[in-house]
Amino acid sequence: MAATRKPIFQNQHYDAIAELLGQKVVYGIMDENDYRIIEAFSELFAQDNPTTFDKYKFRDAVYEAHSRKGV
Numbered sequence: 001m002a003a004t005r006k007p008i009f010q011n012q013h014y015d016a017i018a019e020l021l022g023q024k025v026v027y028g029i030m031d032e033n034d035y036r037i038i039e040a041f042s043e044l045f046a047q048d049n050p051t052t053f054d055k056y057k058f059r060d061a062v063y064e065a066h067s068r069k070g071v
Helices: 011-024 032-048 057-069
Strands: none
Touching: 011 032, 011 057, 032 057
16 A cells, blocks of 8 residues: 655645735736746645645635735
8 A cells, every 4th residue: 555645735834825925926917927826836735735725715815915915
């Protein structure tokens, strides 16, 4: 039986990175490059932890953080 690999990332990491992306990486109105960055993180997290990571919740958290900064 193959050993189950423990995920590297946890909810606290998803939250911190979503906040970082929304507040510091995405500037002004989101463009195609911003969406690519968010999607790349979503794919990374989904591969790392497919049973618990919710890409829609992560994206929503990024957009919420971005909207809070008043842009």
